[in-house]
Amino acid sequence: MESLHTTDVIVIGSGISGLMTAISLYPRKVTLISKKKLGEASSSAWAQGGIAAAIGNDDSPKIHFEDTIKASSGLSDEKIVKIITDEAASIIKFLEEKGVDFDKDHLKNFLMSQEAAHTRRRVLKVNGDSSGKEIIKTLINNIQKLENITILEDVTIDEIITENNNVIGLIGRHIGKNIVDNFTFFKAPNVVLATGGLGSIYEHTTNPRDIYGEGIAMAARAGAILSDMEFVQFHPTGMDIGLDPTPLLTEALRGDGAKLVDENDNQFMKLVHPSGDLAPRDIVARELQKLKDLGHSTFLDCRKFSEKQLQTLFPSAYNFLKKANIDFTKEKIPVTPVAHYHMGGVLVDENGKSSINGLWACGEVSSTGAHGANRLASNSLLEAFVFGKRIANSINSQVLNNIKDENINFKKYLPKERTSSRIRAKKYIWQLRNIMSDLVGVYRNEQKLKKAFIEIDRIEREAKDLSAKLKDMILVSRLITYSAYLRKESRGAHFRSDYPKSDNKFLFRKKITIIEMQDFLNKREYIEKVA
The missing domain is CATH 1.20.58.100 (Fumarate reductase/succinate dehydrogenase flavoprotein-like, C-terminal domain)
Incomplete structure (x- = not known):
């Protein structure tokens, strides 16, 4: 059985980039498609790091820009980096207006963490290391109040349909245990890919199992230009306890004093890089992998934290450790490098537009040039918010073209x-x-x-x-x-x-x-x- 759904804009994905885009598209008629229940099938909800924004008294967008360029190993697009670092403060203001409750001290000043390759404390958090989960929850609450957005859950997309390099729609299926494939044709002149990354094509990853690059695959088959596909960032501190996906121990733990050590308690990163445990992620991940290949064991030593401290500052890490029955006050935590973030994806311009007319991309599925060869920690959420808003502004400034049903034989595209x-x-x-x-x-x-x-x-x-x-x-x-x-x-x-x-x-x-x-x-x- 087939059906036809017509809308102004389709947003595929219910992570931070998809939700931000959908919210910002008001008053356009938007269909938001999620493979699972809203917010469940995304890496965003698992994000322990926060949002990098230069709003501290000792910081500036210029310093944030310089840190990002340095971390990117020469391949970031300076124009894009300037856009995201300049717009960071306005994104924080926007999120606060939407109800995001960033962590603050008793004087109402933002509590900010320092992560690898940042020269300042500029990472804003929500409920410690539960930032992604809390931000997603707030955005969903906002979306559910907007009458212009139709939410379709438990729907998977098979193909982007184009003619003469123009998007005309999608083919999707309603999925579920008791549902026989029920194809739906989605007709729209604008499609926004916000499907996330590809971590689950690797054996060890911090990403949910449903994050395997489907948005990139769809865009590639539609003929879109891709960029930077070789650059996969491995996070050095996945908990090496045999779980899939691998629980992540946030970099902010090291920013607050946790140490990387081997089986003999040697702090090996001191000999590798001037920044030690807070060296860029690629350097730390390679050193851990090298040691493991040589037969050594690698650990994160969190014994400096009391149980109350860790529970307060890093509730997600605390819960992972408790479930794994690891007493972090007495024993070291085994860690391993894990696929975490993909810098490449669908090539887009400064407004999130791909090489196909009407196809846009934001978040991890896209390649904006913001991250170059190596993402600076916590810039990914910032990039997702900035580009979600820029895509929405670009679409809202257009007169949308209506696509006539009679010109489209959707059935010929059935998989x-x-x-x-x-x-x-x-x-x-x-x-x-x-x-x-x-x-x-x-x-x-x-x-x-x-x-x-x-x-x-x-x-x-x-x-x-x-x-x-x-x-x-x-x-x-x-x-x-x-x-x-x-x-x-x-x-x-x-x-x-x-x-x-x-x-x-x-x-x-x-x-x-x-x-x-x-x-x-x-x-x-x-x-x-x-x-």
């Missing part, structure tokens, strides 16, 4: 029947996640990347009729591997052990399309040359 074996799909999803972690993870080289191509080919061949999720994961994995293969240098979060130094020949953001990648794969040179 083909896919495999009904969920167990079979899960088997290959797990294999793919393992391959990406082993071969396209913290350390990469040519032989690993070639082997990754071969193994991804094998999975596609053996899996035969692909589930929608596995199909998307294979495409996104190939896009990352292809971009990593092309960048024959080490820069930011992308490290090639066969090219360990940065090379100015690669001092540019690599833009790719699915057609370009497919041409490379068709040559199959990675098979001919691999040992």
Whole structure:
């Protein structure tokens, strides 16, 4: 059974970027699509870090700008960095007006944390390390009061429909345990991708399991230009206790005195970087991975905190540790690098517009140029808010074109029947996640990347009729591997052990399309040359 839904703007995703965009689109007729219940299927709700904003007396947008540029390893777009750092204060004001209750002291001054590679305390929090959860809750409360927004939950999107490089709509399905695939055609001249990142294509990730790059896959198949796909940020302090997803121990713990140590209590980061435990994330993650590869164990030492202190300052971390039965006042916490954030995605301009007319993207699915090769901690929420608002302002300034139903044969876009074996799909999803972690993870080289191509080919061949999720994961994995293969240098979060130094020949953001990648794969040179 099929149905048709018509609207002015479709927003796909119910994390911070999607909610911010939807709120800011008033009075446009908006359809907000969420794969699960509102706010559940997003990394935003799990965000323990807060929002970076230069509002302290010793801080300024200029200093914030300089810190961001320095952390980006030369690849950030200075115009975009200036936009987000200049607009940060107005975003904080907007959120307070919407009811976000930032942590403050008894004099009503903002309580701010310092995180890695920031030279000032400028990270605003909400209820300690529960910032994402609290902000999401407040935004949802606001959205539910707006009559211009139609909320559709338990809906997944299969395809972006375009004609002559113009968006005309989407094909989606209502999903649920007792629902047979029920396709809906969504007709709209503007679609905003706010689907989040891709962490779950890796074996160890802090992202929810439903975050596997589906927005990037949809945009790529529609012909959108992508950028910076090779830059996957690994957070150094995931709790190494065998859970999937991996619980995150926020960087702010180290900002407040927790220490990284090995099994002999050596504070190894002191010998690696002048900033020690608060060195840029890529450097810390690589050092942890190197030690683990050499047979060492790595820990976060939180024994300086009393139980009351940790519960008050870091309630999310406290609850994780309690559930894991770890007494942090007496024992060290095992940690490991985990896939956390993707700097790349759908290439957009300063207003969030992609290379396809009517297709916009914000949040982690997008590549704005704000983060370059290595994201500065807590700039991601700031970027999501800034670009959600900028997209809405751009759409609201337009006269929206009506799309006539008679010009569209939606049924020709219906997806083909896919495999009904969920167990079979899960088997290959797990294999793919393992391959990406082993071969396209913290350390990469040519032989690993070639082997990754071969193994991804094998999975596609053996899996035969692909589930929608596995199909998307294979495409996104190939896009990352292809971009990593092309960048024959080490820069930011992308490290090639066969090219360990940065090379100015690669001092540019690599833009790719699915057609370009497919041409490379068709040559199959990675098979001919691999040992």
